Amino acid sequence: MISPMSDAPSPVLAVENLAVALPGGGDRLRAVDGVSFTVSPGEIVCVVGESGSGKSVTAFSVMGLLARVLKPVAGAIRLLGEDVLSASPQRLRALRGDRMAMIFQEPMTALNPVLTVGDQIEEVLRIHTDLGPKERRAKVLAMLEAMHLPEPERMHASYPHQLSGGQRQRVMIAAALILDPALLIADEPTTALDVTTQAQILTLIREMQARRGTGVLFITHDFGVVAEIADRVVVMQSGRIVEQGPAAEVLGNPQHPYTRMLIAAVPTMTPARRPPVTGAPALETAGLAKTYRSGGLFTKAREVHAAADVALRIRHGETVGIVGESGSGKSTVARCIARLIAPSEGRILVADRDIARLPERRLRPLRRKIQVVFQDPFRSLNPRRTVGASIVEGPVNFGTSPEAATARARELMSLVGLDPAALARYPHQFSGGQRQRIALARALAMEPEILIADEAVSALDVSVQRQVLALLDDVQRRFDLAILFITHDLRVAAQICDRLIVMQRGRIVEEGPTAEVFARPQAAYTRALIAAAPGREFGRGAEPVAEAVPA
Amino acid sequence: MLGYVLRRLLSAIPVLAIVAVLVFLMLRLTPGDPAAVIAGDNASSEQIAQVRHQLGLDRPLPAQFAIWIGNLARGDLGESFFFKKTIGELILGRVEPTLSLAAATMLIAVCVAIPLGVVAAYRHGSWLDRIVMGVSVLGFSVPVFVIGYGMIYVFSITLGWFPVQGYQPLAGGFGGYLHRLVLPSLTLSVVYIALIARMTRASVLDVLNEDYIRTARAKGQVERKILFRHALKNAAVPIVTVVGIGIALLIGGVVVTESVFAIPGLGRLTVDAVLARDYPTIQALILLFSGVYVLINLLIDLTYGLFDPRIRQ
Numbered sequence: 001m002i003s004p005m006s007d008a009p010s011p012v013l014a015v016e017n018l019a020v021a022l023p024g025g026g027d028r029l030r031a032v033d034g035v036s037f038t039v040s041p042g043e044i045v046c047v048v049g050e051s052g053s054g055k056s057v058t059a060f061s062v063m064g065l066l067a068r069v070l071k072p073v074a075g076a077i078r079l080l081g082e083d084v085l086s087a088s089p090q091r092l093r094a095l096r097g098d099r100m101a102m103i104f105q106e107p108m109t110a111l112n113p114v115l116t117v118g119d120q121i122e123e124v125l126r127i128h129t130d131l132g133p134k135e136r137r138a139k140v141l142a143m144l145e146a147m148h149l150p151e152p153e154r155m156h157a158s159y160p161h162q163l164s165g166g167q168r169q170r171v172m173i174a175a176a177l178i179l180d181p182a183l184l185i186a187d188e189p190t191t192a193l194d195v196t197t198q199a200q201i202l203t204l205i206r207e208m209q210a211r212r213g214t215g216v217l218f219i220t221h222d223f224g225v226v227a228e229i230a231d232r233v234v235v236m237q238s239g240r241i242v243e244q245g246p247a248a249e250v251l252g253n254p255q256h257p258y259t260r261m262l263i264a265a266v267p268t269m270t271p272a273r274r275p276p277v278t279g280a281p282a283l284e285t286a287g288l289a290k291t292y293r294s295g296g297l298f299t300k301a302r303e304v305h306a307a308a309d310v311a312l313r314i315r316h317g318e319t320v321g322i323v324g325e326s327g328s329g330k331s332t333v334a335r336c337i338a339r340l341i342a343p344s345e346g347r348i349l350v351a352d353r354d355i356a357r358l359p360e361r362r363l364r365p366l367r368r369k370i371q372v373v374f375q376d377p378f379r380s381l382n383p384r385r386t387v388g389a390s391i392v393e394g395p396v397n398f399g400t401s402p403e404a405a406t407a408r409a410r411e412l413m414s415l416v417g418l419d420p421a422a423l424a425r426y427p428h429q430f431s432g433g434q435r436q437r438i439a440l441a442r443a444l445a446m447e448p449e450i451l452i453a454d455e456a457v458s459a460l461d462v463s464v465q466r467q468v469l470a471l472l473d474d475v476q477r478r479f480d481l482a483i484l485f486i487t488h489d490l491r492v493a494a495q496i497c498d499r500l501i502v503m504q505r506g507r508i509v510e511e512g513p514t515a516e517v518f519a520r521p522q523a524a525y526t527r528a529l530i531a532a533a534p535g536r537e538f539g540r541g542a543e544p545v546a547e548a549v550p551a
Numbered sequence: 552m553l554g555y556v557l558r559r560l561l562s563a564i565p566v567l568a569i570v571a572v573l574v575f576l577m578l579r580l581t582p583g584d585p586a587a588v589i590a591g592d593n594a595s596s597e598q599i600a601q602v603r604h605q606l607g608l609d610r611p612l613p614a615q616f617a618i619w620i621g622n623l624a625r626g627d628l629g630e631s632f633f634f635k636k637t638i639g640e641l642i643l644g645r646v647e648p649t650l651s652l653a654a655a656t657m658l659i660a661v662c663v664a665i666p667l668g669v670v671a672a673y674r675h676g677s678w679l680d681r682i683v684m685g686v687s688v689l690g691f692s693v694p695v696f697v698i699g700y701g702m703i704y705v706f707s708i709t710l711g712w713f714p715v716q717g718y719q720p721l722a723g724g725f726g727g728y729l730h731r732l733v734l735p736s737l738t739l740s741v742v743y744i745a746l747i748a749r750m751t752r753a754s755v756l757d758v759l760n761e762d763y764i765r766t767a768r769a770k771g772q773v774e775r776k777i778l779f780r781h782a783l784k785n786a787a788v789p790i791v792t793v794v795g796i797g798i799a800l801l802i803g804g805v806v807v808t809e810s811v812f813a814i815p816g817l818g819r820l821t822v823d824a825v826l827a828r829d830y831p832t833i834q835a836l837i838l839l840f841s842g843v844y845v846l847i848n849l850l851i852d853l854t855y856g857l858f859d860p861r862i863r864q
Contacts, residue, residue, distance in 0.1 A: 097771035109762040114784045114859055124770050159860040
């Protein structure tokens with residue numbers, strides 16, 4: 001791909017002064033403005049930024065896949081010298097899949113569930129080549145093989161739901177790279193994956209692009225991933241580029257305050273030494289298990305042990321983390337403890353009472369003691385009720401007068417750093433971080449003794465994540481809360497947890513003080529988890545969570 | 552798979568049993584005496600009593616029921632009070648017009664409604680979308696007999712393209728058969744076009760927001776294939792459901808259309824049997840209709856798996 005005209009390789013992609021207009025009524029006029037950067041052959045350029053920074057809009061502009069309301073209004077995007085902004089729809093379709101290809105964040109939804117995997121990869125060949133059925137099939141099988149997918153023949157005939165998340169992302173990469181595009185755009189391709197899978201996919205992308213000399217435009221919010229994979233870094237904030245340069249320079253010596261803030265907000269992998277918490281036990285489980293049985297008269301019965309033999313203890317004022325990948329059973333344990341699902345076996349002791357088998361009528365008075373904050377603040381609050389109504393509902397159910405409950409709700413709103421007047425507003429009027437604060441206020445309104453945070457900060461940007469973690473720390477001290485913190489993110493766990501439990505396939509494989517687990521992991525699985533965390537050398541500069549609760 | 556089908560067929564037995572009991576009792580609770588209808592207006596009460604005895608209607612209800620069920624179990628539907636034929640023959644002679652009408656109606660409905668719905672979804676918000684949706688509201692609201700007489704007026708009386716009424720069996724030549732089938736099936740299909748087009752539009756509209764549609768565009772696929780290859784198959788399950796319910800409803804709907812167009816099908820037979828208080832015929836017809844309902848529901852459920860591999864397992 002070396003241009004004969006000059007010594008330096010001409011870029012695969014050159015974005016020049018790109019501006020994309022937002023429809024009226026937004027918080028700014030342009031989604032992106034004055035964006036310029038290049039991607040050279042064989043180079044991986046990471047575009048980083050938080051949600052709303054315009055990084056995805058930039059990527060979709062290149063593919064010509066912007067939503068109809070978004071219109072590029074200025075600048076040029078040159079793919080191998082050809083301006084895609086002025087290309088006809090036919091020409092764009094010819095370029096897509098052939099000269100430029102894209103992989104997406106959610107491998108679960110990016111593949112068509114009713115077509116076979118082989119068919120969906122072959123589709124690219126059918127669109128862009130004249131190959132016959134036999135040649136297409138051979139090419140797809142070879143590609144599946146190159147993706148290190150097991151049994152390519154069987155894979156070819158499989159449907160997406162029969163594959164794991166990592167396998168689906170490999171299929172997406174196979175479809176993207178089968179025609180050797182000059183440019184691969186990867187939009188948060190590993191965000192929805194487990195850490196060990198993420199490490200494998202990053203390795204695969206590197207391997208494939210190095211072998212084929214593909215230029216990669218890699219969109220991510222995760223500085224760990226940047227440290228792992230980037231040759232060059234472009235940092236975006238509110239639609240503009242604030243800094244760009246070689247990865248080592250931007251990460252090691254960031255110039256712009258926003259870049260510095262982003263890097264500082266990345267939680268460190270080195271947990272602080274925390275003194276052991278000695279409060280009275282708030283919650284104890286023994287032999288806790290959840291088994292799902294399927295099958296019946298005509299099919300073979302199948303048992304799945306979602307959780308087995310889980311014993312844990314949380315003291316007042318203590319934060320116990322459960323870490324593990326998807327399917328490890330960490331959320332099952334949380335749901336059993338909150339009695340959102342009924343455990344199959346074992347005991348759950350809350351204030352010396354076993355609630356594992358209490359019938360709903362006798363359980364209800366105890367429910368207020370255990371409250372949950374869920375992962376997705378966009379779905380955990382009822383969109384048709386005001387925030388105030390959502391917060392007040394619980395206490396009123398337990399006999400508090402509406403006036404007293406509202407007064408308390410106002411106090412809690414200030415406590416979580418929101419304006420009490422906002423109680424009359426609806427969830428969609430708040431940002432993700434604000435909604436998670438509301439979800440926390442809703443939980444606290446019940447005056448719980450035990451708070452379960454189920455991936456409560458996983459959907460948030462790092463800077464917001466840091467604020468919510470600080471807030472959790474603050475309310476824990478105020479109310480002497482026992483917190484059960486469920487997360488897949490080791491960095492987050494390192495920040496907030498006093499003790500750590502590592503789960504794999506429904507069982508506890510390791511537990512101990514957080515610092516101890518990180519410094520001297522005993523189980524092979526824990527070591528694998530720590531080793532797979534992206535850019536683990538990176539981000540040591542950040543201090544543990546501060547106490548401040550910014551408004 | 553076979554086990555599943557067998558289980559579903561077995562579970563139809565209690566449904567049919569309940570229908571049998573209900574239809575038997577309700578017929579005998581409704582006013583009107585078949586013996587009086589058959590004996591004629593001038594018959595004496597002795598004559599009527601004699602007819603009643605011949606028909607077995609003077610026996611106690613449980614005995615009548617037991618005899619009927621016993622005969623059913625041997626595959627004998629009984630003999631019509633009124634038409635003096637076995638009910639088996641009677642129904643066989645009337646099946647062809649009804650099946651032809653139902654099949655032609657659904658064929659027209661599906662062929663028109665699905666493309667309309669898909670295009671409306673793709674161009675949602677456009678004038679085309681609004682016209683399709685507006686017309687479909689009209690299709691819902693106008694009763695079948697109004698549409699039927701309207702079509703007869705326009706296409707038969709004014710334009711003279713089609714015969715006003717009547718049916719010609721398939722055995723009498725395909726051309727004539729089709730010629731007489733067009734107007735009634737068009738009439739019946741209007742409401743199903745409206746129903747299926749709306750469902751198709753809603754379902755496809757949902758699917759078009761899915762990530763895999765974006766993936767198909769990223770591959771450089773043309774819009775037509777994105778719509779019909781990627782979107783429609785994913786949108787199929789609700790559409791198939793509506794088509795299935797439509798077929799089931801059609802069996803009821805033909806009663807009116809067959810009357811309007813004077814087609815000698817099962818719908819007309821039902822009306823005639825009810826007017827004549829022909830108990831065994833009514834019982835057999837209703838049992839047959841409910842059996843068809845059960846079968847269609849089973850077919851719908853099996854079709855889901857055809858479209859969606861996730862349901863197949």
